[in-house]
Amino acid sequence: MGAETCSDEEYKPRYQWRETWPGESKQDFSGFDAAELFGRIQVDTTTSGKEHLWRWNGGFASWVRQRIMPQQGWAATAREASRMVEDHYAKLKEMHGR
Secondary structure, three states: OOOOOOOOOOOOOOOEEEEOOOOOOOOEEEEEEOOEEEEEEEEOOOOOOOOOOEEEEEOOOOOOOOOOOOOEEEEOOHHHHHHHHHHHHHHHHHHOOO
């Protein structure tokens, strides 16, 4: 994700993250478990008081029938936001027996 460097203490994403809008140089990424889209992270540029934080959104998987809240929030870094989405996804998988 982006040009961030990863120290030994930073979160290392478990899934693949790809640019949501390839080639447009936006700080916006979608998370995939194989072909299944399960979440998104992006730099927030519109929410008052949250500008420049990473917004995360989970619960995108096609098989989700029951939601876990919150399914979105903000984090200081892309890696922290990806951790929030991936943790949310793990809870959904457990709840849905996947």
